Structure formats: structure tokens, C-alpha cells
Amino acid sequence: MKMRRPHIVPLSRQAVALLREQQEETKHLKTNWVSPNQPRPSKPMSNNTILFGIGRLGYKGDMTGHGFRALARTALRENLGYAVDVIEAQLAHAKGDSVRRAYDRTTFIPQRREMMQAWADFLEGIEATGAIPLAKEIDGP
Numbered sequence: 001m002k003m004r005r006p007h008i009v010p011l012s013r014q015a016v017a018l019l020r021e022q023q024e025e026t027k028h029l030k031t032n033w034v035s036p037n038q039p040r041p042s043k044p045m046s047n048n049t050i051l052f053g054i055g056r057l058g059y060k061g062d063m064t065g066h067g068f069r070a071l072a073r074t075a076l077r078e079n080l081g082y083a084v085d086v087i088e089a090q091l092a093h094a095k096g097d098s099v100r101r102a103y104d105r106t107t108f109i110p111q112r113r114e115m116m117q118a119w120a121d122f123l124e125g126i127e128a129t130g131a132i133p134l135a136k137e138i139d140g141p
Contacts, residue, residue: 007092008115012120080118086111
């Protein structure tokens with residue numbers, strides 16, 4: 001985790017199913033990593049592996065690993081109407097100024113659990129229909 005701080009990541013049913021499938025496929029590697037480095041399973045997969053995969057999908061130069069984080073952040077806010085603080089907590093972004101970081105201990109775990117399930121369902125809907133649903137109305141800024 002960046003900044004060596006622990007970070008809880010609620011997962012959707014779909015993500016858990018994918019991780020179980022991946023675990024079955026990689027159990028022979030005897031690794032503790034979710035995404036191990038293939039030649040050196042004791043190490044994590046490199047950022048370059050992600051970029052190479054994005055390129056093989058046809059998005060070389062148009063998308064990055066962090067680009068997917070930006071896409072998710074935008075769609076969670078605009079299409080699904082989630083609060084900025086909940087999204088930022090899921091992305092492990094530091095809270096505002098030093099006073100807020102010192103006093104604000106919120107984690108939004110229940111809201112993030114719900115949000116990640118809604119995100120997975122949203123993506124499945126796009127996969128099934130090929131269309132992005134219209135944005136929900138959002139109250140406030």
C-alpha cells in the first residue's frame with residue numbers, strides 16, 4: 001500500500017469470484033501475491049505488465065492503469081451518484097489538509113462495500129447491453 005498505510009478494499013461478488021478463479025489457476029506458483037510476477041512469483045506483477053496488457057487490448061497510448069482509476073472515480077460520481085468522500089476513501093487518497101488528516105478517521109466501509117457491488121453491477125450492465133446507463137441526478141456539488 002502506498003505510504004505504507006493499511007487499506008481495506010471491499011470487493012464485489014464478481015471480484016471475489018474472479019479472485020477465486022485466479023487463485024485456482026495460480027496455486028502452483030505458491031505465492032502470496034494476488035497478481036504475481038510470472039518469472040518471479042515471490043514478487044508482484046510490474047506496472048509494465050499492466051501497460052503491456054492495456055496495449056494488447058488496443059489502448060496503447062490512450063489508457064493507463066491509473067486511467068482506469070480516473071474512469072472509475074468519474075463514473076462512480078457521475079453515473080452512480082456516490083459521494084466524493086466515499087470514492088476517495090476507496091481509492092486510498094489522502095484527505096484534504098493536515099488538520100483533516102489528523103482528525104478524520106472515517107473509512108466508509110459499509111458505503112464502500114455497497115458502492116463496489118454497484119460498480120461491478122454497472123460494468124456487467126455495460127457488458128451485457130453495450131450501453132452506458134444515463135447518469136443519476138446528483139444532489140449537491
